[in-house]
Amino acid sequence: MSNSEEDFNFAYLDEQTKRMIRRALIKALCIPGYQVPFASREMPMPYGWGTGGVQVTAACLQETDVLKVIDQGSDDTTNAVSIRKFFERVAGVKTTENTGKASVIQTRHRIPEQVLSEDQILVYQVPIPEPLRFLEPRETETRVMHALEEYGLMHVKLYEDISINGEISTAYAYPVKVNDRYIMDPSPTPKFDNPKMNFCPAIQLFGAGREQRIYAVPPYTKVISLDFEDYPFEASRAEKTCEICGATNTYLDEVVIDDKGTRMFSCSDSDYCNSQKS
Amino acid sequence: MYVAVKGGERAIDNAHRWLEDERRGDRKVTDLSVDQIKTQLSLSIAKVMAEGSLFDPELASLAIKQARGDLIEAIFLIRAYRTTLPRFGVGQPINTDKMIAKRRISATFKDIPGGQLLGPTFDYTHRLLDFKLLADGSIDEFEPGKDTEQMFQHVTQFLNNEGIIETEETSSSEAESPDLTRQPLEIPANRALRLQALTRSDEGFLLGMAYSTQRGFGRNHPFVGELRIGLISVEFEIPEIGFNIEIAEIEISECETVNQFLGSKTHPPKFTRGYGFVFGQSERKAISMALVDRALRWKELGEVSDGAPAQDEEFVLYHGDNIQATGFVEHIKLPHYVDFQAELELIRKIRKTAFEAKKG
């Protein structure tokens, strides 16, 4: 890839495609949690590697934006580096690792620890947008289930989890109900992150490129993790302290540090960890 | 000692430089030219053009070179390029009756008007390695006879005189062709959309699906009514001048199957059809496509489905695209340690509860 920036439209996609995506985004914001079909384009990175998020980000970006890209909570994971470089090249926007300074944050698998603000957009990369997919593989069926608000299957699944394992055995991509209507997949974030979605001041946009779906949660929208009265949802994390910054309230990575399998725990959100250190 | 993971950017740059080096290979050997690929690996090019949905032998050759011969990677390069091209409009329907065929065979009749024309086929070759090619590639030129310069009527039209085979009708909804690359796929799909998806589907996937119908998973008793390969012209109407002009001549493979059909409540017994159409010389795929097309038509013919995979439109259309498939299958090599950590904590907790319950 040796083309110069001039070969591409701003943020890679042509304006017509961006308009098509923006229409889908507006529809998604109007019907929180509803999966809007959109004509996802082939991107110069593979499906499953963030093509949905990249298209949503491209449709949102303006020249004054400051972009942050994270994967697994960190700015320096290889795919985050690759996507950030892509936008540096095709949009020439400023990038940052500082969560507070970013106006658009594209993420895979985490929500930043720092509380987001009203002037920020959080873009999630989504592999399988359908929360009911592993209960019902057919899209033709699940769309009807959503339309009729027929979510019994999901509650039965959660109940069976409890009867077999004593608790709901979903650790990530834990289903939520948005605005008392649609059950939504929060993308494969750990369930620790779910409460951050509820009444979040920032706009949350979700892009699934391969599956051709966009969905959204507008600012200050109710997002509730599914549970039962006697088995309330719990945002779990490793009950440890970050060995780098001393945080006790963050989501932690468990790192194997020697051949004996000794473990060390540190914040998954690298920017947050750095800010706590200093 | 734990070192914070930094330097992802340098690692990526180095990986890509290494990749380029390996692609070029031993510098003592001449660099492979795009022309060599274009003229000598034409069947690879056919696959890249068909599944990349872009008829351009030159770019397909370049993609094959850049992808080190990995055809799915080459298809991906073509798709990513194709999506940036503007769409001028929709071409005129292609009339394959007007094909200048270099190959045209029928398995349903011993002889057919115009004759059977084998063309440049692997069929009936003995699959023995030709060690002469190791040393010397010089081959005498072959001059095809006059047979190859004519147009042929379609074989299925002969059956039609008896009204014994279904006629293809262009319904008004299909006259306006959908575009899979500009609209999200929605199920149920009409036949035009299904065929569009099948022609860019992975050859291996279609082959497996077609094979499964022959082994009883949605059997549809096919005969190859006709298989033809050759050149056809593509025309485009320019509104400003008010007539069609030829914008390209392309090589395609077309397969029409004639399938046994016992009749149903709504349809009297007659032969039905399956259809395959692929860029380039790709007859394995054209035949596979025709079998799968026919299998997917059970509903419109009033048949009862066996529930076989090849009859399941949602299953076939959602899983045949090799670029979608390869991206998603391979994405599991990306870091997933956040989710893995969440699972670890959950399993530890459930195990702890279970052990305590046992003790208690």
Ligand SMILES: [Zn+2]
């Ligand atoms: Zn920390």
